[in-house]
Amino acid sequence: MKVLKIATAGSVDDGKSTLIGRILYDTKSLTDDKLEAIEEKSRQRGFDYLDFSLATDGLVAEREQGITIDVAHIYFSTPSKSFIIADTPGHIEYTRNMVTGASTAQASIVLIDARNGVVEQTYRHFFINNLLRIKDVVIAVNKMDLVDFSEEKFNAIKGEIEYLASKSEYKGQNLTFIPLSALKGDNVVDKSDNMDWYQGETLMHHLERLDADDINDESQTRFPVQTVIRPKTEEYHDYRGYAGKIYGGDIEVGDEVAVLPSLTTSKVKSINFFDKEYQKAKRGSSVTITLEDNVNVSRGDMLVKVAEQPTIAKQLDATICWMDKEPLQASQRYYIKHGVNDAQAKITQLKSIIKTDFSGVEENPSELELNQIGDIQLKLSKPLSFDAYKDNKSNGSFILINPKTNNTVGVGFIK
Amino acid sequence: MSKETIQVDALESEAIFIFREVVAQFEKPVLLFSGGKDSITLVRLAQKAFYPAKIPFPLMHIDTGHNFPETIEFRDRLVEELGVELIVRNVQDNIDSGRVKEETGRYASRNMLQTETLLDAIEEFGFDACIGGARRDEEKARAKERIFSVRDDFGQWDEKNQRPEVFDMLNGRIDLGQNVRVFPISNWTELDVWSYIEQEEIEIPSIYFAHKRKTFVRDGMIWSADDAVVYRDEEEEVVERMVRFRTVGDMSCTAAVLSDAVDIVKVVEEIRDSSISERGARIDDKRSEAAMEKRKQQGYF
Structure with missing residues (x-):
């Protein structure tokens, strides 16, 4: 059976975990014992509704704080397809975990709280979706029940995202806007009775129609x-x-x-x-x-x-998403892992920090901090055979590893 | 010989990729083999990854002493057929030497005691990568775990500070004393595993299929009354039922389910229609909501 990998993104409290819980519930993917556990915990906490985030927030610290810290992978299927959903964290400090979840996804759902509209994290998540070149992006405008199912609110958010999309370098993206209420179930699996003005598909209906192809598009072998x-x-x-x-x-x-x-x-x-x-x-x-x-x-x-050769070079230019508390600085040395190939790399230039609201770049910064995205140049200890990320995802990406800690500190997209 | 086009299934291809990364990146890997369906599936995938060479690492069984006898017979036969090395370390040895204390009472289980024996064995042999059959769909703490999951000297999982794992690049760099737990079938569901067993015609222990067994009921779960290791109160009535096991853990914490699925086709059908999760029959997960996470922090698989 075809497997579709989907990443969710959104700011804190936009209701990602609730949405996933709702999908599991409405597609009858929650088994009786799991459902009973959620009912019992929800009662214990004094909620008058089912707290579906309890189904996915698997760590004690997450349930204590009511937030998602790390990616959870959730599996379910409908008669036509199998789905893997990466439930990713909304907090800015866990952006690296969001990138982890989104890197292997064919489609992405960006949640927006209808009351708050487009916020800083929306820009960032939308930017990362574009950087990763995720082909299908659903903008799910959630909590429509709290804005009286207002078409105006929905259209205002839609307009803002369309404006952002017009500034993005990546033009191959399919954007779909869906107004919904994850808590109440409007337009998640079943069509809402509260928004007659919306003629489009429900979220699940849309996801069922997407192609479940490899994230690596057809290109050179x-x-x-x-x-x-x-x-x-x-x-x-x-x-x-x-x-x-x-x-x-x-x-x-x-x-x-x-x-x-x-x-x-x-x-x-x-x-x-x-x-x-x-x-x-x-x-x-x-x-x-x-x-x-x-x-x-x-x-x-x-x-x-023989007729399809990539670039073979000891130097490369890339956009990098920094994932470590210790900032990236020019002249530092790292291990580079390019696919299954290892080498050493030296940062020869930190050219710019890219602003994730699509408002431009900051030239010649002194360092790149955790969760920032920037352009760099690398010198390599041996020649690597690579493509530009836009031409070949697998052969156009790499990770940097800190030789002192062995941690993965950055993910790069080759220009 | 077939001369056709092949498209390897995405999950199978991913698992084989992971196995090959383990052998390339580590010096002393080991496959943790419990005799359960997930570890049997791992063995088939490892065979495929390195064929026509033999599986290039040993299998290790941490034996609680409470295994279903069918599982042990099966294990020994499989190892002989494959010609691979089998290492067995017994929880009983640690109990005898007083290093760990056995639980007593109604819910006594040796499941937790496996951790100590596993950590000792990792140290004894100097294993730097332990391959296991855990899946993310089993339990919500497992849903959070990476494919290469780094553990320290104490086997601890630092769940709040996991390495980012992007695309299919796996970072296996570790310091001396650390080791990596590797989960090649992370993205498989229970149904995926059963469908694969059906498709590949893989042999599995007979207790996975419906059979008549003397059982008793406690807290709504069905327990085997055949074996002395499962504690039973006098008043808990023994009845013969048609049952099978969905997981094959330590006998003392693995409950049976009523079933008439006597062969693999029927088992796949049953799993597809099931309304109870696989670990719903594991008493060790029912101890608290955070049971699995706590065990993992202490080095449990």
């Missing part, structure tokens, strides 16, 4: 080698299989391939998956490939089709 399989048994004495996952496009037996970064060429001899051989493998498949010639291939190398 990239096969980063994870590990070399050498069984060294009698039967497979000379077997050298290159294990990895195919991104971008398909691979077929007989394809002429280049091994990067060495540029040695060979031909695909066989494509194996478990105990079978195949003529062709589609993108997204983890397979094992053997080559006609005995060439030197190891982890971190990449197989590409």
Whole structure:
């Protein structure tokens, strides 16, 4: 069955967890024992409604404070599709967790409290959705019951977001606006009786219609080698299989391939998956490939089709989202992980901080703080084979790791 | 030999990708094998990830001594077929030496005691990556966990400060003494696992299928009365029922469900229509709302 990954975003108290709880409830995805637990806890806390956020806020600290700290992954299915929802935190200090949840999503829901309209976090979340180039974005205007289901309020918010979208560099996005009440259930799964002026689909109806494709759009074929399989048994004495996952496009037996970064060429001899051989493998498949010639291939190398080569360089320009308390400064050194390839990287230039309200940039800053987004230039200890993020998500992104703490401190999008 | 086009399913492809990252990034990985359906699924995925080579790491079973006998027989047969190394460490040894104290009474379970034995074994062998079959859909604290989850010397999970995990890039860098818990089937649901077992025709222990068993009822749950390890009051009446187990944990905390699903096709149907969650039959999760999170902070799987 097709799996659609959706990320939610929104400011604190916009009702993300409540919305997810409502979806689970209305699609009858909450099992009896889980529902009973929510009913009991809601009663204990003196609520006169079911607090659905109890279904997703899995950490003690989250339930104490009534906020979401880290991404929860929620699974449910309808007859046509399986869904994975990443319930991401709204607080600004947990933006990195929001990026974590959104990075693998095909679609995103940005919640807005109809009473407050577009707020600072809305700008930021909308900006990150654009930076990640998430194709389908739903602007869910929530708590419509608290503004008398006002069409005017809804249209004002819609206008503001459309204005932001017009300033975004990413033009391939499908924006959908839905007025709803997660608490009361209006336009979530069932159509609302309170908003006759809204002719569009309910949220679930819309999500059911979306394509559940790989987040990595079709582009040029990239096969980063994870590990070399050498069984060294009698039967497979000379077997050298290159294990990895195919991104971008398909691979077929007989394809002429280049091994990067060495540029040695060979031909695909066989494509194996478990105990079978195949003529062709589609993108997204983890397979094992053997080559006609005995060439030197190891982890971190990449197989590409001879006519479709990426950039091979020891330097790159990128936009980076900073995720660590210790700020990024020019001239610092980090480990870079580009797909399955590792190198060292030095920040040669911190060019600018990008304002997430689409109002421009701050040139030549001294540092980039936690949750800020900026443009940098990196020098690398060895050549990497990369594409621009806009052309190939998997081969155009990387993470930086602090060598002192081993923590992942930034995620980069190559220009 | 088939000469067709292949599209590996997204969840299967992701799991295989994760297995290969573990072997590339760590020096001493181990697969934690309980004999349950999730760890059996892991074994199949590991086979696929490295074929035609053998699975390049050992399996380890932390044996509570309260396993269903069917599970142990199954384990030993599987290991022999695959030709992989099996390490067994017993909770009983720690009880005998007085390092841990066994719970007593109605709800006594050895589930918590596994943690100590697991941490000892990690230290004994110097494992830097422990692969497990936990899934995010099982429980809401698990829903928060990363695929590569870093643990310190005490096995503790720092849930408020997890590393960001973006796209499919997995950061396995750790300091000496730390280890990583790896969850290749994080994104699978219970139904995904059962459907995979059906599709791949994977053999699983017989207790997963409906069978006649002597049982008694307590707090609305059905317990096995066949085995001395499950505490039973005199007045709790023993009745033979048609049951199966949805999870195969420690016998003392794993309840049965009424079922007539005698084969895999019927089990998949039953799971699809079920209105009770899988861990609804695990008494260890019912202790408190935060039971799983607390166990994880202390190093539990």
